[in-house]
Amino acid sequence: MRYFLLLTCFLLSTSSNAVSLKPNAPSRYVVQHGDTLWSISSRYLQHPWEWKQLWRSNPSIKNPNKLYAGAVLALGYSQQKPYLKVLSNGTVKLSPSPRAEGLDGLIPPVPLGEIRPFLNESLILDEDVLVKAPYVVAYMGERMLGGQGDEVYVKGLHSSKELPEGGSIGYSIFRAGKNYVDPKTKKLLGYKANLVGYGELVAGGEPATILLTNINQGIRQMDRVLINNSPEFEISFEPQTPTVTVKGFIIEMPGSMPSGNSQQAAGEVIVLNLGAVDGINPGDVLGIYGRIRTVKDPQNPSASITLPPERIGEAMIFRTFTKTSFALIVRSIRAVYLSDTVTNP
Numbered sequence: 001m002r003y004f005l006l007l008t009c010f011l012l013s014t015s016s017n018a019v020s021l022k023p024n025a026p027s028r029y030v031v032q033h034g035d036t037l038w039s040i041s042s043r044y045l046q047h048p049w050e051w052k053q054l055w056r057s058n059p060s061i062k063n064p065n066k067l068y069a070g071a072v073l074a075l076g077y078s079q080q081k082p083y084l085k086v087l088s089n090g091t092v093k094l095s096p097s098p099r100a101e102g103l104d105g106l107i108p109p110v111p112l113g114e115i116r117p118f119l120n121e122s123l124i125l126d127e128d129v130l131v132k133a134p135y136v137v138a139y140m141g142e143r144m145l146g147g148q149g150d151e152v153y154v155k156g157l158h159s160s161k162e163l164p165e166g167g168s169i170g171y172s173i174f175r176a177g178k179n180y181v182d183p184k185t186k187k188l189l190g191y192k193a194n195l196v197g198y199g200e201l202v203a204g205g206e207p208a209t210i211l212l213t214n215i216n217q218g219i220r221q222m223d224r225v226l227i228n229n230s231p232e233f234e235i236s237f238e239p240q241t242p243t244v245t246v247k248g249f250i251i252e253m254p255g256s257m258p259s260g261n262s263q264q265a266a267g268e269v270i271v272l273n274l275g276a277v278d279g280i281n282p283g284d285v286l287g288i289y290g291r292i293r294t295v296k297d298p299q300n301p302s303a304s305i306t307l308p309p310e311r312i313g314e315a316m317i318f319r320t321f322t323k324t325s326f327a328l329i330v331r332s333i334r335a336v337y338l339s340d341t342v343t344n345p
Contacts, residue, residue, distance in 0.1 A: 019053045020046035021082045031071040037109040038316065038330050040067070041239055044075070044084060048330075049285035049314070049345050051239040056083040066236060067107040109237055109283060110328050114267055115318050118254075119235075123174070124190040124271075124321040130176045133224040137207055146219030150212050151202060154225050158204035169201040170228040171210060173219060180324055182273050183249050183339060189273055189323040196223060237283035239316060244279035246286070247343040248272050250336070251324070266332045270315060272342055275323040284317040286327065286342040290334075312336060314345055 025044040041048035072087040134157035139146050146152045157171075177192035197215035201208060212219060252271035253264050264270060274280045289309040297303040313332035317325050329336055 019050045019082060021054075022046055025075060025082075027075050029073045031067055031069055031073065031107055033069045035067075035069070035107055036111055037067070037107060038239055040073070040107070047345065049239045049241050054082060054084045055238075056085045068105065069107065071107075106236065108235055109239060110316055110318060110330065111267070112235070115269060115326070115328055118269055118319060118326045122195065122254075122326075123193040124180060124324045125193055126190060126322045128191050129226070130174060130191060130193055130224045133174075133226055134208075135225065136173070136210075136219060136221050136223045138221070139219075140209075146197075146212050146215070148197075148212055148215050150219075152199070152210050152212060152219060153207040154210050155207045157208040157210070157225055158201060170213075171199045171201070171225050172228050173197040173199060173212075173215075174224045174226060175217075175220070176224065178252070180251055180271070180273070183251060189251070189275075190321055193224075198228075199225070234282070235318075237281070237318075239285050240281075240283045242280060242284045242286070242344055245344055246274055246278050246280060247341065248274035248278070248286075250288075250338055250340050250342065253336075253338055264329055264332075264336045266313065266329050268329050268336075270327050270329060270336070272315075272317075272325050272327055273323070274342070275325050276320050277322055280317055280320055280325055282318055282320060285330070285345050286315050286317070287311055287345040288313040288315055288329070288332070288336055289341040289343065291337065291340060309341060312340070315342060 022044060029040070029043065031040065037051060038048055041051040041054070044054060045051070066089075067086065068089055071089045074085050074087050076083055076085060134154050136146070136152050137155045138153045140151040140153070143150065158169075173196050174193040175196050177194050179191055180189040181187065182189055196217045197212055197219050199210040199212050202211045203209040210225065249272070250270045251273045254269055254271065272280075272286075274286075288311070290312045292309050293307045294304045295307060297305050312334055313329060313336060315327040315329045317327045319326040327342075
């Protein structure tokens with residue numbers, strides 16, 4: 001009996017760690033242009049966030065933890081557990097004589113076209129630095145908006161009359177957006193800042209003069225000017241399960257119309273009230289659950305029954321801030337709404 005119990009416990013522990021391989025998972029797959037880690041993982045796994053459990057890096061391959069178009073993936077088994085291994089990363093041999101095709105770029109975790117505007121052009125700041133930041137006070141000439149190639153005057157930027165030795169200073173120009181507030185605790189989560197342009201210092205002083213080198217929108221008075229010192233965004237994360245238990249809410253849908261019925265679907269970006277302080281990291285996949293519904297008891301119409309929350313999709317975190325994060329909806333079976341719940345998948 002003791003042996004049977006030990007064997008049962010062992011089988012349960014190993015099965016709980018087993019990945020959910022699809023029955024039609026391909027034995028080999030050549031990575032295509034336009035693939036993402038999520039789409040490749042979805043070919044093999046019922047739960048694509050188990051990618052790291054399936055993946056086995058090959059030390060003999062250059063950049064073994066990264067995939068490129070043309071990579072050949074092979075499905076294998078070790079002690080009855082499936083694993084995926086890259087045989088050749090971006091090198092394709094053609095007969096009758098072999099030749100190598102060049103690498104066309106790293107396979108991203110999610111479609112970059114969907115999230116690119118949120119990689120460098122939007123920030124959620126921990127402190128209200130925009131209120132204290134230098135700001136545009138006027139334009140050179142009698143313009144109503146600042147455009148590319150125009151010069152603008154900025155108050156509070158640079159006290160020196162001379163440019164620093166060694167070249168120009170680059171700045172990002174932001175416009176204040178909404179303040180993010182937790183829907184439950186009502187505590188402030190951060191301050192939204194939308195990038196509207198870039199500039200370089202032409203002359204110091206009070207006010208200083210900035211040349212607008214590139215703009216996304218016409219530059220207005222009171223737009224804020226911050227020095228370019230943000231680190232480059234790292235995109236080489238992988239789908240994974242959060243390492244901690246989390247529960248949060250969707251607090252904004254940037255692509256939706258501002259109304260109470262704002263909704264999104266797969267391929268859209270959402271903002272969550274979860275961030276680095278909650279243990280969230282880029283690549284974490286969260287389940288999305290619809291609003292809790294109540295229905296009348298068909299046997300007793302005067303009574304109501306609360307239904308359990310329904311799983312309606314998944315979202316992958318791609319950028320984190322201290323108390324908030326950006327996520328991409330990677331799957332949805334119906335519309336996702338503002339204030340829907342997100343938690344471990």
